[in-house]
Amino acid sequence: MKSETRKDEIIKTAAELFKEKGYSAVTMRDLATAMGIKAASLYNHINSKQEILKEIIISLAEEFTKEIEVIVSSNTNSLDKLSQIIALHVKISTNNANEMASLNNDWMHLEDQLSYYLKLRDNYEATFLKIIKEGIMSSEIKKANPEIIMFSMLSTLRSLYLWVPNKEDSNANDLANNLSKILIQGINK
Amino acid sequence: MKSETRKDEIIKTAAELFKEKGYSAVTMRDLATAMGIKAASLYNHINSKQEILKEIIISLAEEFTKEIEVIVSSNTNSLDKLSQIIALHVKISTNNANEMASLNNDWMHLEDQLSYYLKLRDNYEATFLKIIKEGIMSSEIKKANPEIIMFSMLSTLRSLYLWVPNKEDSNANDLANNLSKILIQGINK
DNA sequence: CAAACAAACTAACAAGTGTTAGTTTTTGTT
DNA sequence: AACAAAAACTAACACTTGTTAGTTTGTTTG
Numbered sequence: 204m205k206s207e208t209r210k211d212e213i214i215k216t217a218a219e220l221f222k223e224k225g226y227s228a229v230t231m232r233d234l235a236t237a238m239g240i241k242a243a244s245l246y247n248h249i250n251s252k253q254e255i256l257k258e259i260i261i262s263l264a265e266e267f268t269k270e271i272e273v274i275v276s277s278n279t280n281s282l283d284k285l286s287q288i289i290a291l292h293v294k295i296s297t298n299n300a301n302e303m304a305s306l307n308n309d310w311m312h313l314e315d316q317l318s319y320y321l322k323l324r325d326n327y328e329a330t331f332l333k334i335i336k337e338g339i340m341s342s343e344i345k346k347a348n349p350e351i352i353m354f355s356m357l358s359t360l361r362s363l364y365l366w367v368p369n370k371e372d373s374n375a376n377d378l379a380n381n382l383s384k385i386l387i388q389g390i391n392k
Numbered sequence: 393m394k395s396e397t398r399k400d401e402i403i404k405t406a407a408e409l410f411k412e413k414g415y416s417a418v419t420m421r422d423l424a425t426a427m428g429i430k431a432a433s434l435y436n437h438i439n440s441k442q443e444i445l446k447e448i449i450i451s452l453a454e455e456f457t458k459e460i461e462v463i464v465s466s467n468t469n470s471l472d473k474l475s476q477i478i479a480l481h482v483k484i485s486t487n488n489a490n491e492m493a494s495l496n497n498d499w500m501h502l503e504d505q506l507s508y509y510l511k512l513r514d515n516y517e518a519t520f521l522k523i524i525k526e527g528i529m530s531s532e533i534k535k536a537n538p539e540i541i542m543f544s545m546l547s548t549l550r551s552l553y554l555w556v557p558n559k560e561d562s563n564a565n566d567l568a569n570n571l572s573k574i575l576i577q578g579i580n581k
Numbered sequence: 582c583a584a585a586c587a588a589a590c591t592a593a594c595a596a597g598t599g600t601t602a603g604t605t606t607t608t609g610t611t
Numbered sequence: 612a613a614c615a616a617a618a619a620c621t622a623a624c625a626c627t628t629g630t631t632a633g634t635t636t637g638t639t640t641g
Binding site: 230232251252 | 632
Binding site: 398429430432433436437 | 617618619620621622
């Protein structure tokens with residue numbers, strides 16, 4: 204367990220700023236001011252602004268990729284797998300709210316790593332969709348358009364980062380359970 | 393019915409570009425190139441870059457505000473009202489996909505009109521929440537956290553702009569019905 | 582103490598930013 | 612054909628952008 208380096212602090216601060224105004228609207232001078240130093244000093248620790256974005260987004264995307272592989276391979280039914288996906292998003296969004304903002308909103312500003320990111324995202328969505336289709340075939344899930352189901356669930360899960368920080372009172376398990384009920388069982392009696 | 397002015401064309405083109413890269417990453421030279429003219433020529437029709445953003449966002453926000461007032465005042469039950477809200481989002485997102493991107497992602501770059509926008513948004517969410525709470529009290533809606541219900545629904549509805557353009561094959565009514573079923577009745581059998 | 586390293590600094594750059602001023606071209610109307 | 616209005620142009624501005632070079636300061640370690 205390595206201790207936090209100066210580079211890590213910069214990336215963490217950058218993620219805070221990116222969340223508020225987006226990657227393009229945050230200047231290296233903004234970032235430096237937030238760190239209490241001058242812009243040029245940042246370059247003792249990082250190679251470029253772009254590198255900061257890359258580190259934020261790619262590490263998260265890889266975490267999602269790794270975890271959904273575990274879920275899809277687990278020996279449970281489809282609805283359980285969906286609940287596990289929900290819990291995964293709640294967990295990551297709770298621990299990385301600022302970084303999730305960049306993942307959701309600034310991925311298109313990736314340069315060299317853009318195609319790699321898109322590969323990971325496509326793969327994630329394909330796996331998600333596969334679970335839903337299996338659930339429909341096994342009659343666990345209502346016979347509806349699988350893409351619409353995934354779209355609806357993913358939209359909510361992708362917005363969690365905006366919402367989770369305000370819910371510190373209730374814990375992550377409560378939120379995941381609540382969300383699973385609403386997304387899976389609906390809201391009417 | 394006034395015909396489209398040059399200013400309208402510029403705003404429409406700007407919305408397309410803003411959707412792809414966000415307000416901050418689109419330059420006036422980008423916009424001019426997309427219009428086939430030089431950047432300075434834009435200023436024969438618009439006063440500033442900021443004005444373009446304002447026109448895109450505020451007109452949409454006012455439309456939502458006006459329409460939800462009609463819905464909340466309508467003489468129907470709460471679930472019907474929620475279905476009407478879903479249909480409203482589908483309709484506006486279908487007709488203004490690019491503009492919806494700015495509303496969702498670039499509102500924080502509003503300058504003079506930021507506080508007005510926030511007022512409209514707060515009002516919209518308060519009305520939405522009121523409908524959900526009424527539905528819970530009248531036992532139409534499951535007794536769950538109303539904020540989580542609204543958050544979940546709004547997340548999906550706010551993402552529609554990303555998704556609706558790919559669904560040109562099925563019409564807006566189909567999509568609204570599908571979504572209403574999934575969001576209200578859930579996905580399990 | 583001295584050497585080595587980490588982390589800050591000042592100063593500057595080349596390119597890109599939104600915008601203005603003044604001028605020319607295009608279009609439509611009489 | 613003549614004129615006005617609309618819409619484009621060139622040129623430039625003041626400022627901001629990410630980044631580099633070279634230097635100084637502070638801290639750790641032999």
